Amino acid sequence: MIVSRLSLRDFRTYDRVQVPLGPGLTVVHGRNGAGKTNLLEGLYFGCTARSCRTSNEREVLRFDQAAARIEVEGHDRDGDHTIAVGFQPGEDKRIKVDGVPVARLLDAAVRPLVSVFLPERLELVKGPPALRRSHLDAVITALWPGRTANRTAYRQALAQRNALLARYKHGRGGREALAAWDLELARHGIALRDDRAQAVALLQDPFAEIAAELGLTGAGELRYRPRTKATTAAELAAELAERVDSDLERGFTGHGPHRDDLALLRDGRELRVYGSQGEQRLALLALLLAERDVLAAERGAPPLLLLDDVMSELDADRRALLVARITAAGQSLVTTTDLAHVPGAEDASVVRLHVTPGAVHVDAPGLRAVDAA
Structure with a gap:
């Protein structure tokens, strides 16, 4: 789906605003603090029904407002579509797709x-393994939607096994029921492990190529680190059985794919530990661009790419390479404080949105300016 228009009401600093997006590159420019990232976040919220910046979604409401509404209009091979998301704290989100209510946009x-780069997302590189596991699982869902069931089934089996362990620790159950859940957990765990390994194998070569292209010194590498060495469900179940005493003492399962990690490396060293912030930014950008390429190959179309404040730390040659890559195919939105930082921003095919506090002014041939009310 190509997004053609975004509408926000009472979202962050915006009262009401409607802006067009180009089918290729859209550049959002303005001074720091004008609201560029708010606009990008609103687009992400409309595409996913969640924020890319905060877990406390009350923060997306404009001051003194009770609810926010986001609409995304676009089209695909089947015609025009509209996604509407209404958000009011304390209530379920009201989501409609082409006027029909849905429980989840997923x-x-x-x-x-949609794929998004934000400075805050550096935690994906330098933060705890849980963030990288979750991200990798989201990539798997985008690549192979049908495989989401593997992760769901694993989580359910893990929750059940942990509940049994907790009851035993508090003297309210026996250990005999664990064997059946060991096998169930292992069956779904091996499937999840294989999905992750396959996804990382697809990402590795494009990640290394793009990282070098963007200027990461040394050889970039993605390395999947599964907690288990098992190759079959029976072997993983045996590993769980070997650790059952320690699990009973702790009251939860300490072994399995829920402890896996994804390492981003340069010359064999983890960027999480040994990389500078600039190197970590390049690695994160390379990962997102590699995912975009793989998704384009697997699904037939690249995701909408949202890049916030990514040009300021690249030299002129790297900026040109990045713009050439993201405009070769697919739709992208880039924020910047200076149009000169985005090569080709003055081209007639590029939609330019100039953000001032509370308003967005459209600067592109053939498009009407739509300002905030």
């Missing part, structure tokens, strides 16, 4: 795939 076939 279940909507017309939902645009």
